[in-house]
Amino acid sequence: MNETATCSLCLTPSGLPAHDRCRRRLSDALNELPDLYRALAAHLAPGRTGAASRRGSRTPPLPLRLDVLDLRAWGGIEGILTSWERDLCDRLGWATPPFRGTVEQQVDEAARLLRDNLDWIVGCHPAADDFASEIHAVVNQIKAVVTGETPERRLRLACTCGASLTITLSTPGRRCIRCGQQYGFQELRHLPLAARSAA
Ligand SMILES: [Zn+2]
Numbered sequence: 026m027n028e029t030a031t032c033s034l035c036l037t038p039s040g041l042p043a044h045d046r047c048r049r050r051l052s053d054a055l056n057e058l059p060d061l062y063r064a065l066a067a068h069l070a071p072g073r074t075g076a077a078s079r080r081g082s083r084t085p086p087l088p089l090r091l092d093v094l095d096l097r098a099w100g101g102i103e104g105i106l107t108s109w110e111r112d113l114c115d116r117l118g119w120a121t122p123p124f125r126g127t128v129e130q131q132v133d134e135a136a137r138l139l140r141d142n143l144d145w146i147v148g149c150h151p152a153a154d155d156f157a158s159e160i161h162a163v164v165n166q167i168k169a170v171v172t173g174e175t176p177e178r179r180l181r182l183a184c185t186c187g188a189s190l191t192i193t194l195s196t197p198g199r200r201c202i203r204c205g206q207q208y209g210f211q212e213l214r215h216l217p218l219a220a221r222s223a224a
């Protein structure tokens with residue numbers, strides 16, 4: 026075991042390719058995504074979910090929530106999962122999985138393939154942290170819709186290069202896009218807040 030190894034998912038020291046808790050959290054997120062996708066269907070109409078059952082009433086139909094439509098459409102949750110799936114298949118020299126038919130089938134199968142190959146992603150994928158961040162971000166977004174909770178508050182921190190990094194309280198780690206500096210969980214929390222005018 027290499028004591029200085031860094032967790033590929035949160036970029037903090039772990040002594041292992043990844044912390045058990047980070048790996049479990051990612052595996053749980055991939056497990057949950059198909060059900061979360063289905064749960065969104067009840068939240069297409071704005072307001073209370075009961076609105077959907079008042080089909081016989083004379084009130085005009087409410088416009089649908091665009092954020093929920095986007096998540097459920099081709100390229101929404103489906104796009105996130107299938108682009109990582111395609112990336113994984115390319116890296117492993119596998120044929121791209123066949124088109125499955127519906128958005129729901131794409132979400133189910135892509136989430137499963139990614140979860141089944143999580144060991145490889147965690148151990149070998151050069152952007153495993155980006156994968157984890159993207160999966161957790163979309164899961165948080167869906168959960169905010171489904172539970173009605175406000176999404177986690179976002180904080181803008183200033184990187185030493187002057188760029189700003191947007192994180193939430195649960196962001197495990199982040200790489201600055203401008204200067205490439207990697208910050209682990211603790212390091213991120215030592216950065217100052219970005220000035221309001223910073224880009
Ligand atoms: Zn970790």
Ligand SMILES: [Zn+2]
Binds near residue numbers: 185187201
């Ligand atoms: Zn920077």
